[in-house]
Amino acid sequence: MAILSTPRSQVDLVGKGRPLREHLFRIALLSSLAIALIFLALLLAYTLTEGWPRLDSRLWENFPSVRRPETAGVLSGITGTLWIIGLTALMALPTGVLAAIYLEEYADNTRWYNRLIELNIANLAAVPSIVYGILGLGIIARWLDFGFTVMTGAVTISLLVLPIVIISAREAIRAVPPSIREGSLALGATQWQTIYRQVLPASIPGIATGSILALSRAIGEAAPFLMLGAATLVRFNPDGVWSSFTVLPLQIYNLISQSREEFHILAAAAIVVLLAILLLMNSLAIWLRNRYQKRW
Amino acid sequence: MTQPNVTLRGPDVPNTPGSLDPVFTVEDLSVFYGDYEAVRNVDMMIGRREITAMIGPSGCGKSTVLRCFNRMNDLIPGAHIKGKILYHEEDLYGDHVDPIEVRRRIGMVFQKPNPFPKPIYDNVAYGPRVNGIKKNMDSIVEEALQKAALWDEVKDKLKQNALSLSGGQQQRLCIARAIAVKPEVILMDEPCSALDPIATTKIEDLMQELRQEYTILIVTHNMQQAARVSDRTAFFTADVDDAGVRHGRLVEFDQTTRIFTKPSDKRTEDYITGRFG
Ligand SMILES: Nc1ncnc2c1ncn2[C@@H]1O[C@H](COP(=O)(O)OP(=O)(O)OP(=O)(O)O)[C@@H](O)[C@H]1O
Numbered sequence A: 001m002a003i004l005s006t007p008r009s010q011v012d013l014v015g016k017g018r019p020l021r022e023h024l025f026r027i028a029l030l031s032s033l034a035i036a037l038i039f040l041a042l043l044l045a046y047t048l049t050e051g052w053p054r055l056d057s058r059l060w061e062n063f064p065s066v067r068r069p070e071t072a073g074v075l076s077g078i079t080g081t082l083w084i085i086g087l088t089a090l091m092a093l094p095t096g097v098l099a100a101i102y103l104e105e106y107a108d109n110t111r112w113y114n115r116l117i118e119l120n121i122a123n124l125a126a127v128p129s130i131v132y133g134i135l136g137l138g139i140i141a142r143w144l145d146f147g148f149t150v151m152t153g154a155v156t157i158s159l160l161v162l163p164i165v166i167i168s169a170r171e172a173i174r175a176v177p178p179s180i181r182e183g184s185l186a187l188g189a190t191q192w193q194t195i196y197r198q199v200l201p202a203s204i205p206g207i208a209t210g211s212i213l214a215l216s217r218a219i220g221e222a223a224p225f226l227m228l229g230a231a232t233l234v235r236f237n238p239d240g241v242w243s244s245f246t247v248l249p250l251q252i253y254n255l256i257s258q259s260r261e262e263f264h265i266l267a268a269a270a271i272v273v274l275l276a277i278l279l280l281m282n283s284l285a286i287w288l289r290n291r292y293q294k295r296w
Numbered sequence B: 001m002t003q004p005n006v007t008l009r010g011p012d013v014p015n016t017p018g019s020l021d022p023v024f025t026v027e028d029l030s031v032f033y034g035d036y037e038a039v040r041n042v043d044m045m046i047g048r049r050e051i052t053a054m055i056g057p058s059g060c061g062k063s064t065v066l067r068c069f070n071r072m073n074d075l076i077p078g079a080h081i082k083g084k085i086l087y088h089e090e091d092l093y094g095d096h097v098d099p100i101e102v103r104r105r106i107g108m109v110f111q112k113p114n115p116f117p118k119p120i121y122d123n124v125a126y127g128p129r130v131n132g133i134k135k136n137m138d139s140i141v142e143e144a145l146q147k148a149a150l151w152d153e154v155k156d157k158l159k160q161n162a163l164s165l166s167g168g169q170q171q172r173l174c175i176a177r178a179i180a181v182k183p184e185v186i187l188m189d190e191p192c193s194a195l196d197p198i199a200t201t202k203i204e205d206l207m208q209e210l211r212q213e214y215t216i217l218i219v220t221h222n223m224q225q226a227a228r229v230s231d232r233t234a235f236f237t238a239d240v241d242d243a244g245v246r247h248g249r250l251v252e253f254d255q256t257t258r259i260f261t262k263p264s265d266k267r268t269e270d271y272i273t274g275r276f277g
């Protein structure tokens, strides 16, 4: 009898619907995303339409010229940028990864000097790029007497991206579970074998992604090169690390400062080229990540 | 006294305490993490080709002691020991002892299966490879997998990623990986705690096979498991000292049959009959 007298609906599953707050929060999230994406799309569309008339082979087959905008191009900027990024990758990536390995795998972070190093790397990553330009000018170009060469630019940019490479590599290395290290060491592997055969392969996707993103950031830099006093009207491609050079962002900056409208169109077209290089690099990062993830 | 409902190893216990042939002799061992003395004054002996179980409540220092035998504690900053562990008369913590060499001879299986994210074959071949062995890798891998009772299950998919195996298979792979370096001793820290009863039975059977050739130390929370598989049992517990600090200590170390039938210490009896705490 007791069972029958129990009210039928003691369990109320209907609920009170989602409170207004939940909805507002979702809307706030979505609109933030929308704002970011819309502005990006606008920017892209604007640059593309603006630069469209000059987005042809003249752009990457010709050197800059102030007199004849119809045949002017940014070839020396493209090659200069590629040289700088290539050399920077060669210098900054191994150094950054090794530094990250030291900090993650060897450094005893209960020691004050190791903590000081860590803190300062984080600080360095936040230093404005123009400061690196001053450093490059004062120390590398003048004091070391490297002059205004590809080498000077690449060393400066290496210093600029190094903290970011170190930080992202450390994160990737830290993401490798300690159980993998223990498993390897317990089999009689040395610390270096463990790092080389287990930790590094496992963290390569993360390291690659972080490094490429750091390099992408460097590609867009104009400020340090302005400081270094790199020329813009360079009418030849670099033929080595001791050659003088220019980079795309500097050329874009220079084109925009010209008064004639044709040069502005050219600048927009050059921006599209710069974006294309960036996109290519980011796709490389994604490809690398996926490829290595699939492997294991 | 209520007897725990366990199957005991009968009269086939191979060694009487007097005939123990020690691989390890632990003398007055204390283990520290920095200033904290986690385990105090342990004396015990590990017999050759025996299975020694270490039991006791959580936090009493079983893993800490176990990790001293292959010097894994060296990897923890600030960890150090007092006292001695002799490995065949050799001081395991002597000045000239290379921990790498120690770990090659004394293998370890962890609580959570931790296969490398690589093919099954490479997992087993890893130990020999880092130790400089290049020849006959196929037969080394096969032999290790055979011994770990995993060969039949994986022989057709050696190239497959080890992470695609089930938990129990992964743990046997970790055992195979340890065996492949041909160690003398295998340390196991709760090797079955992440496994279901069937996988656990497989590992226990495997341990019985392995004890023909290897000396095994196993930490376990499962009293029945200790009773089923081990020849000797060490019971640890934690005491609080005058300053209110907890220190692990060895309460009783004896043949497993004795520990589970007539323990000489009240605390052991309480623990194995479930009246602890
Ligand atoms: N890396 C470490 N640093 C500092 N203290 C530690 C460390 N590892 C363990 N301890 C401490 O040492 C004591 C013993 O820990 P241990 O892991 O050996 O216990 P256990 O008997 O294995 O416990 P469980 O059964 O839960 O695994 C605990 O008080 C623990 O807090």
Ligand SMILES: [Mg+2]
Pocket: B062, B063, B064, B189, B219
């Ligand atoms: Mg433990």
